Amino acid sequence: MTSDAVRDLQQLLASMEPALDPEPYAFTTGPALPDCPAVVSVVEAEGVTAVVARANAERLGLAHEYVAARITLTVHSALEAVGLTAAVARALADAGISCNVVAGYFHDHLFVPWERREGAIAALEALTAPESPWPGSRSRGRGTQAAGGGGGVGAPAGGATRG
Template sequence: MNAERDLTRLLAGMRPELDPGRYVFTTVDGPAPAGVAPVVTVIEDEGLTLVVRQEEADAAGLPYDYVAGRITLRVHSALDAVGLTAAVAGALAGEGLSCNVVAGFHHDHLFVEHTRAEEALAVLEGLAARGSGDARGQA
C-alpha cells in the first residue's frame, strides 16, 4: 500500500468524484439506530456524530440542518501527507465554499453544501488540472 505523500503528485492525482447521494450530519446519544448505516462516525463528549444518507436520517426521524454532497479524492493519500487538506480547503474557500474533510485510510472525503456540490467538484478538478499550482490552494 504505497500511499502518496508528495503534494504535487497528490494534487495532480486527486481525481475528485462526486457521489450522487445527499448526506447529513446528525447526533445520537447511543448507537446508530436500526436501518442507519453511517459513512462516518465520531465519538464526542456530547454524543455520537453520524454522517448518513439523508433518506436514512429521514426514515429514522433523525434531526439535521445541513445537507451535503460527498466528494471523494480518489488519490491514495498517506495519513501523514502534508498540505492536501489545506490546498483543497483553500481552493474551495476561495470560491466561498465550505468543506468538512474526513480522512479515511485510503482516501479523503469532502462534505460540501449539496446545492453547490457540482461547483465544488469543478473547483477541485481545476486544482488537479493545474497540478502543483500553488501548494496552498490559493489562486
C-alpha cells in the same frame, strides 16, 4: 504492511480525481449511533455525530440541519502526507464553499453543502490542472506554501483533520 500511498503534494493534487457521490448525506447527532449505516461517526463529549444517507435520516426521523454532498479524492493519500487538506480547503474557501474533511485509510472524503456540490467539483478539478498555481504561487497571492496534511482522522464538524 506495504503501502502505495502517495506522499508528494504535487502528485496528490495532480492525481486526486474527485468523485461525487450521487447520494445526499445528513449530519445527525444523538446519544448513540442511529439504527442505520453511517459513513462517518465521531464520539464527542456532547454526543455521537453520525453522517448517514439523508433518506435514512428522514426514514428514521433523525433531526438534521446540514445536508451534504460527499466527494471522495480517489488518490490513495498517505496519512502522513503534508498539504493536501490545506490545498483543498483553500480552493474551496476561495470559491466560498464550506467543507468538512474526513480522512480514511485510503482516501480523503469531503462533505460540502449539497447545493454547492457542482461548484466544489469545479474548484477541485481546477486545482488538479497542470497550470494550477497551488501551492505557494505568487500568481494567486500566496507567497509561501501553506502547511497541512494529506491524512489523519478528523471530526466531521470541522475538528482536527489532515492539515
